Amino acid sequence: MAEIIDGRAVARKLDEETKAQIDAMVAAGMPHPGLAVVLVGSDPASEVYVGRKLKKSTELGIVSFEHRLPAETSQDDLLALIARLNADSAVHGILVQVPLPAHIDTGLVLRAIAPSKDVDGFHPVNVGRLSTGTGGIVPCTPLGVTKLLDTVFDDLTGLDVVVIGKSNIVGKPIAMLMLEREATVTVTHIETKGLADICRQADIIIAAAGAPELVRGYWVKPGAVIIDVGITRRKTADGKTKLVGDVKFDEVQHARAVTPVPGGVGPMTISCLMANTVQAARDQVAGKSGDGFTISFDDVPDRSMFTGETQD
Numbered sequence: 001m002a003e004i005i006d007g008r009a010v011a012r013k014l015d016e017e018t019k020a021q022i023d024a025m026v027a028a029g030m031p032h033p034g035l036a037v038v039l040v041g042s043d044p045a046s047e048v049y050v051g052r053k054l055k056k057s058t059e060l061g062i063v064s065f066e067h068r069l070p071a072e073t074s075q076d077d078l079l080a081l082i083a084r085l086n087a088d089s090a091v092h093g094i095l096v097q098v099p100l101p102a103h104i105d106t107g108l109v110l111r112a113i114a115p116s117k118d119v120d121g122f123h124p125v126n127v128g129r130l131s132t133g134t135g136g137i138v139p140c141t142p143l144g145v146t147k148l149l150d151t152v153f154d155d156l157t158g159l160d161v162v163v164i165g166k167s168n169i170v171g172k173p174i175a176m177l178m179l180e181r182e183a184t185v186t187v188t189h190i191e192t193k194g195l196a197d198i199c200r201q202a203d204i205i206i207a208a209a210g211a212p213e214l215v216r217g218y219w220v221k222p223g224a225v226i227i228d229v230g231i232t233r234r235k236t237a238d239g240k241t242k243l244v245g246d247v248k249f250d251e252v253q254h255a256r257a258v259t260p261v262p263g264g265v266g267p268m269t270i271s272c273l274m275a276n277t278v279q280a281a282r283d284q285v286a287g288k289s290g291d292g293f294t295i296s297f298d299d300v301p302d303r304s305m306f307t308g309e310t311q312d
Contacts (some may be wrong), residue, residue, distance in 0.1 A: 002252060002255040002257055003152075003256065004258065004259075005148050005152065005257050005258065005260075007144075007263055007268050008267045010147060010151055010267075010268060011144075011268050011270075014271045015059070015274065018060055018271070018278055019059075019060045021278050021282075022060060022061045022278060023061065025278075030281075030282075031090065032061055032063045033063070033092050033093070033277050033278050033281035034062065034065060034088075034091045034092050034277075035057050035062050035093040035277045036064075036066075036085045036088075036094045036095070037065070037067070037097065038067045038069065038078070038081065038095065038096045038097065039066075039069065040073050040104065041100075046098075052270055056271070057277075060274055062274060062278075063090070065091055069081075071101050073104075074103075075104045078100075079108075082096070082112045082113055083112070085117070086112075086113070089284075091117065092117060092277060092280045092284055093117055093118075093273075093277040094113045094114070094118065095120055110122050111124065115136070116280060116283060116284055117280060119140075119277050120140065120273070121136070121143075121276065126138075127168070131176050133180055137276050137279065137280060138177070139173045140270075141169065141229060141272070142170060142173040142174040142177055143275075143276070144268025144269055145177075145229065145268070146174075146177050146181075148259060148265065153225075156178065156182065157181070157183070158182065158183070158184065159183045159203040159204055160183070161175075161178045161183045161185045161204045162188060162198055162199050162206070163185060164195070164209045164214070164215070165189065165208035165210070165229075166188075166189045170208040170229055171187060171189075171208050172187070174208065175187045178204075178206075186198060190209075196216070196218065196219045199220065200221050201221070203224055204225045204226075205219075205224060205227070205247075206226075206229065207226065207228050207230055207246035208229035208230060209246050210232070211246055212232040212245070213245070213246070213247065214246050215228075215252070217248060217251030220254065220255050222254045223254075223255070225255065225256050225258070226252055226255050226259065227258075228259050228260075228264055229246065230245045230247070231244075231262070232244055243262050244261060249261070
Protein backbone atom coordinates (compact mmCIF):
# COMPACT_ATOMS: atom_id res chain seq x y z
CA MET A 1 0.00 0.00 0.00
CA ALA A 2 1.48 3.33 -1.05
CA GLU A 3 2.30 5.92 1.60
CA ILE A 4 0.15 9.04 1.22
CA ILE A 5 2.23 12.21 1.11
CA ASP A 6 0.15 14.64 3.17
CA GLY A 7 0.49 18.03 1.48
CA ARG A 8 -1.66 19.72 4.11
CA ALA A 9 0.66 18.63 6.91
CA VAL A 10 3.78 19.69 5.01
CA ALA A 11 2.18 23.05 4.20
CA ARG A 12 1.33 23.61 7.87
CA LYS A 13 4.95 22.98 8.83
CA LEU A 14 6.15 25.40 6.16
CA ASP A 15 3.67 28.01 7.42
CA GLU A 16 5.06 27.62 10.93
CA GLU A 17 8.59 28.18 9.60
CA THR A 18 7.46 31.19 7.59
CA LYS A 19 5.72 32.75 10.59
CA ALA A 20 8.80 32.19 12.75
CA GLN A 21 10.91 33.99 10.14
CA ILE A 22 8.47 36.90 10.04
CA ASP A 23 8.46 37.16 13.84
CA ALA A 24 12.26 37.18 13.89
CA MET A 25 12.39 39.85 11.18
CA VAL A 26 10.00 42.11 13.05
CA ALA A 27 11.84 41.54 16.34
CA ALA A 28 15.03 42.66 14.59
CA GLY A 29 13.39 45.91 13.53
CA MET A 30 12.58 44.93 9.97
CA PRO A 31 9.16 45.72 8.50
CA HIS A 32 6.43 43.14 8.13
CA PRO A 33 6.58 41.63 4.62
CA GLY A 34 3.97 43.17 2.34
CA LEU A 35 2.10 41.35 -0.43
CA ALA A 36 0.02 43.18 -3.03
CA VAL A 37 -2.64 41.10 -4.75
CA VAL A 38 -4.26 42.52 -7.87
CA LEU A 39 -7.55 41.13 -9.18
CA VAL A 40 -9.08 42.50 -12.37
CA GLY A 41 -12.73 41.57 -12.89
CA SER A 42 -14.81 39.13 -10.87
CA ASP A 43 -13.96 35.63 -12.09
CA PRO A 44 -15.50 33.37 -9.38
CA ALA A 45 -12.57 30.96 -9.17
CA SER A 46 -10.09 33.82 -9.00
CA GLU A 47 -12.15 35.43 -6.23
CA VAL A 48 -11.87 32.25 -4.18
CA TYR A 49 -8.15 31.87 -4.80
CA VAL A 50 -7.40 35.50 -3.95
CA GLY A 51 -9.44 35.16 -0.79
CA ARG A 52 -7.35 32.20 0.30
CA LYS A 53 -4.11 34.05 -0.34
CA LEU A 54 -5.23 37.08 1.65
CA LYS A 55 -6.46 34.90 4.52
CA LYS A 56 -3.14 33.06 4.68
CA SER A 57 -1.24 36.35 4.60
CA THR A 58 -3.14 37.62 7.63
CA GLU A 59 -2.59 34.38 9.54
CA LEU A 60 1.17 34.56 9.07
CA GLY A 61 1.69 38.26 9.70
CA ILE A 62 2.15 39.42 6.11
CA VAL A 63 0.58 42.80 5.37
CA SER A 64 -1.90 42.50 2.50
CA PHE A 65 -2.53 45.20 -0.08
CA GLU A 66 -5.64 44.24 -2.01
CA HIS A 67 -6.41 45.90 -5.33
CA ARG A 68 -9.71 44.89 -6.92
CA LEU A 69 -10.23 46.52 -10.28
CA PRO A 70 -13.26 46.42 -12.59
CA ALA A 71 -13.11 44.17 -15.64
CA GLU A 72 -13.05 47.20 -17.94
CA THR A 73 -9.80 48.51 -16.42
CA SER A 74 -7.46 49.50 -19.23
CA GLN A 75 -4.08 47.87 -19.74
CA ASP A 76 -2.37 51.22 -19.23
CA ASP A 77 -4.12 51.74 -15.90
CA LEU A 78 -3.12 48.27 -14.73
CA LEU A 79 0.50 48.86 -15.76
CA ALA A 80 0.44 52.19 -13.94
CA LEU A 81 -0.71 50.43 -10.77
CA ILE A 82 2.08 47.88 -11.07
CA ALA A 83 4.60 50.70 -11.51
CA ARG A 84 3.37 52.28 -8.27
CA LEU A 85 3.59 48.95 -6.46
CA ASN A 86 7.11 48.40 -7.81
CA ALA A 87 8.11 51.74 -6.29
CA ASP A 88 6.36 51.19 -2.94
CA SER A 89 8.90 50.08 -0.32
CA ALA A 90 6.11 48.63 1.87
CA VAL A 91 5.23 46.16 -0.91
CA HIS A 92 7.72 43.30 -1.17
CA GLY A 93 5.68 40.96 -3.36
CA ILE A 94 3.25 41.56 -6.22
CA LEU A 95 0.83 38.98 -7.52
CA VAL A 96 -1.52 39.66 -10.42
CA GLN A 97 -4.26 37.04 -10.46
CA VAL A 98 -4.97 35.44 -13.82
CA PRO A 99 -6.84 35.04 -16.05
CA LEU A 100 -6.96 38.71 -16.99
CA PRO A 101 -9.65 40.16 -19.26
CA ALA A 102 -9.06 39.49 -22.94
CA HIS A 103 -8.12 43.09 -23.77
CA ILE A 104 -5.09 42.95 -21.47
CA ASP A 105 -1.78 41.40 -22.55
CA THR A 106 -1.03 39.02 -19.68
CA GLY A 107 2.61 38.53 -20.66
CA LEU A 108 3.25 42.27 -20.77
CA VAL A 109 1.69 42.70 -17.33
CA LEU A 110 3.72 39.87 -15.78
CA ARG A 111 6.94 41.25 -17.24
CA ALA A 112 6.14 44.67 -15.77
CA ILE A 113 6.46 43.34 -12.22
CA ALA A 114 9.90 44.00 -10.76
CA PRO A 115 11.79 40.67 -10.66
CA SER A 116 12.56 41.20 -6.96
CA LYS A 117 8.80 41.44 -6.23
CA ASP A 118 7.71 38.66 -8.60
CA VAL A 119 6.68 36.19 -5.89
CA ASP A 120 5.09 33.90 -8.50
CA GLY A 121 8.56 33.42 -10.00
CA PHE A 122 7.38 33.90 -13.60
CA HIS A 123 9.41 36.94 -14.66
CA PRO A 124 12.02 36.08 -17.34
CA VAL A 125 14.79 37.24 -14.99
CA ASN A 126 13.73 34.74 -12.33
CA VAL A 127 13.28 32.02 -14.94
CA GLY A 128 16.80 32.73 -16.20
CA ARG A 129 18.30 32.68 -12.74
CA LEU A 130 16.60 29.37 -11.99
CA SER A 131 17.91 27.83 -15.22
CA THR A 132 21.47 28.95 -14.45
CA GLY A 133 21.38 28.08 -10.76
CA THR A 134 21.99 31.67 -9.67
CA GLY A 135 19.13 32.18 -7.23
CA GLY A 136 16.02 34.21 -7.91
CA ILE A 137 12.45 33.43 -6.87
CA VAL A 138 11.27 29.89 -7.63
CA PRO A 139 7.71 29.33 -8.93
CA CYS A 140 5.43 28.26 -6.10
CA THR A 141 4.14 24.91 -7.34
CA PRO A 142 7.55 23.53 -8.40
CA LEU A 143 8.98 24.71 -5.08
CA GLY A 144 6.17 22.88 -3.31
CA VAL A 145 6.91 19.70 -5.24
CA THR A 146 10.54 19.71 -4.09
CA LYS A 147 9.46 20.15 -0.48
CA LEU A 148 7.10 17.20 -0.77
CA LEU A 149 9.86 15.05 -2.24
CA ASP A 150 12.10 16.06 0.67
CA THR A 151 9.69 14.26 3.00
CA VAL A 152 10.46 11.00 1.19
CA PHE A 153 14.09 11.33 0.06
CA ASP A 154 17.20 12.61 1.78
CA ASP A 155 19.02 12.80 -1.53
CA LEU A 156 17.88 12.77 -5.17
CA THR A 157 21.35 12.20 -6.63
CA GLY A 158 21.22 9.80 -9.55
CA LEU A 159 17.51 9.06 -9.32
CA ASP A 160 15.54 8.82 -12.57
CA VAL A 161 12.83 11.50 -12.64
CA VAL A 162 10.17 11.69 -15.33
CA VAL A 163 8.32 15.00 -15.61
CA ILE A 164 5.10 14.69 -17.62
CA GLY A 165 4.36 18.12 -19.10
CA LYS A 166 6.64 20.89 -20.30
CA SER A 167 4.72 23.99 -19.24
CA ASN A 168 6.64 27.11 -18.24
CA ILE A 169 4.87 27.28 -14.90
CA VAL A 170 5.34 23.69 -13.73
CA GLY A 171 7.11 21.20 -16.00
CA LYS A 172 10.18 23.18 -17.01
CA PRO A 173 10.92 24.72 -13.59
CA ILE A 174 10.50 21.34 -11.88
CA ALA A 175 12.93 19.79 -14.35
CA MET A 176 15.49 22.50 -13.59
CA LEU A 177 15.06 22.04 -9.84
CA MET A 178 15.54 18.28 -10.18
CA LEU A 179 18.69 18.83 -12.24
CA GLU A 180 20.03 21.09 -9.50
CA ARG A 181 19.55 18.16 -7.13
CA GLU A 182 21.64 15.92 -9.44
CA ALA A 183 18.73 13.76 -10.56
CA THR A 184 18.58 12.38 -14.10
CA VAL A 185 15.58 14.07 -15.68
CA THR A 186 13.36 13.18 -18.63
CA VAL A 187 10.74 15.73 -19.67
CA THR A 188 7.85 14.35 -21.71
CA HIS A 189 5.05 16.11 -23.56
CA ILE A 190 2.10 15.51 -25.82
CA GLU A 191 4.31 14.36 -28.73
CA THR A 192 6.40 11.95 -26.65
CA LYS A 193 6.34 8.39 -27.96
CA GLY A 194 6.17 5.39 -25.62
CA LEU A 195 5.26 7.43 -22.54
CA ALA A 196 4.21 4.38 -20.50
CA ASP A 197 7.55 2.67 -21.15
CA ILE A 198 9.44 5.82 -20.16
CA CYS A 199 7.48 6.13 -16.93
CA ARG A 200 8.12 2.49 -16.01
CA GLN A 201 11.83 3.31 -15.70
CA ALA A 202 11.28 6.21 -13.30
CA ASP A 203 12.10 6.35 -9.62
CA ILE A 204 9.99 9.51 -9.43
CA ILE A 205 7.07 10.50 -11.66
CA ILE A 206 5.90 14.13 -11.55
CA ALA A 207 2.62 14.34 -13.46
CA ALA A 208 1.80 17.87 -14.61
CA ALA A 209 0.02 17.39 -17.92
CA GLY A 210 -3.46 18.57 -16.97
CA ALA A 211 -4.82 15.27 -18.35
CA PRO A 212 -7.13 13.56 -15.85
CA GLU A 213 -6.06 10.05 -14.78
CA LEU A 214 -3.50 9.83 -17.56
CA VAL A 215 -0.99 7.81 -15.55
CA ARG A 216 -2.18 4.23 -15.10
CA GLY A 217 -0.99 1.60 -12.70
CA TYR A 218 0.98 -0.38 -15.27
CA TRP A 219 3.02 2.77 -16.02
CA VAL A 220 4.49 2.74 -12.52
CA LYS A 221 7.17 0.38 -11.29
CA PRO A 222 6.91 -0.95 -7.73
CA GLY A 223 8.51 1.41 -5.25
CA ALA A 224 8.33 4.54 -7.40
CA VAL A 225 7.24 7.87 -5.91
CA ILE A 226 4.49 9.85 -7.64
CA ILE A 227 3.78 13.56 -7.34
CA ASP A 228 0.44 14.42 -8.94
CA VAL A 229 0.25 18.11 -9.88
CA GLY A 230 -2.82 17.77 -12.09
CA ILE A 231 -6.29 18.83 -11.07
CA THR A 232 -9.51 18.50 -13.03
CA ARG A 233 -13.12 18.80 -11.90
CA ARG A 234 -15.17 15.86 -13.18
CA LYS A 235 -18.86 15.07 -13.02
CA THR A 236 -19.80 11.91 -11.17
CA ALA A 237 -22.62 9.47 -11.91
CA ASP A 238 -24.87 11.13 -9.32
CA GLY A 239 -24.51 14.52 -11.02
CA LYS A 240 -22.05 15.93 -8.51
CA THR A 241 -18.45 16.81 -9.20
CA LYS A 242 -15.12 15.72 -7.78
CA LEU A 243 -11.48 16.69 -8.22
CA VAL A 244 -9.15 14.20 -9.88
CA GLY A 245 -5.48 14.37 -10.71
CA ASP A 246 -3.33 13.23 -13.61
CA VAL A 247 -2.82 9.85 -11.92
CA LYS A 248 -5.29 6.96 -11.63
CA PHE A 249 -4.88 6.94 -7.86
CA ASP A 250 -6.49 3.58 -7.10
CA GLU A 251 -4.18 1.81 -9.56
CA VAL A 252 -0.84 3.01 -8.13
CA GLN A 253 -0.96 1.55 -4.64
CA HIS A 254 2.17 -0.48 -5.43
CA ALA A 255 4.14 2.78 -5.47
CA ARG A 256 6.30 3.73 -2.50
CA ALA A 257 4.46 7.01 -2.01
CA VAL A 258 1.94 9.18 -3.84
CA THR A 259 0.29 12.57 -3.39
CA PRO A 260 -3.52 12.62 -3.28
CA VAL A 261 -5.81 15.01 -5.13
CA PRO A 262 -6.96 17.06 -3.37
CA GLY A 263 -4.63 17.46 -0.40
CA GLY A 264 -1.26 16.87 -2.05
CA VAL A 265 0.46 19.54 -4.11
CA GLY A 266 -2.34 22.09 -3.88
CA PRO A 267 -1.88 23.19 -0.25
CA MET A 268 1.81 23.76 -0.90
CA THR A 269 1.29 26.40 -3.58
CA ILE A 270 -0.10 29.15 -1.35
CA SER A 271 2.29 28.27 1.49
CA CYS A 272 5.23 28.58 -0.92
CA LEU A 273 3.82 31.91 -2.11
CA MET A 274 4.01 33.16 1.47
CA ALA A 275 7.55 31.81 1.83
CA ASN A 276 8.54 33.55 -1.42
CA THR A 277 7.13 36.82 -0.09
CA VAL A 278 9.28 36.56 3.01
CA GLN A 279 12.33 35.75 0.88
CA ALA A 280 11.59 38.77 -1.31
CA ALA A 281 11.24 41.03 1.74
CA ARG A 282 14.50 39.87 3.26
CA ASP A 283 16.38 40.28 -0.03
CA GLN A 284 14.98 43.76 -0.61
CA VAL A 285 15.83 44.93 2.90
CA ALA A 286 19.34 43.54 2.40
CA GLY A 287 19.61 45.29 -0.96
CA LYS A 288 19.80 42.05 -2.96
CA SER A 289 16.98 42.73 -5.40
CA GLY A 290 18.56 41.46 -8.62
CA ASP A 291 16.46 43.97 -10.57
CA GLY A 292 19.53 45.24 -12.33
CA PHE A 293 19.26 42.19 -14.58
CA THR A 294 15.91 43.30 -15.97
CA ILE A 295 15.48 42.30 -19.60
CA SER A 296 12.59 41.83 -21.98
CA PHE A 297 11.70 38.69 -23.89
CA ASP A 298 9.02 38.06 -26.46
CA ASP A 299 8.32 34.66 -24.90
CA VAL A 300 6.03 34.96 -21.92
CA PRO A 301 5.18 32.52 -19.16
CA ASP A 302 2.34 30.24 -20.15
CA ARG A 303 -0.27 30.26 -17.38
CA SER A 304 -2.94 28.53 -19.43
CA MET A 305 -2.92 25.55 -17.06
CA PHE A 306 -4.37 27.72 -14.31
CA THR A 307 -8.13 27.33 -14.14
CA GLY A 308 -8.58 28.80 -10.71
CA GLU A 309 -9.21 25.35 -9.21
CA THR A 310 -7.05 24.54 -6.21
CA GLN A 311 -6.33 21.38 -4.28
CA ASP A 312 -7.39 22.19 -0.75
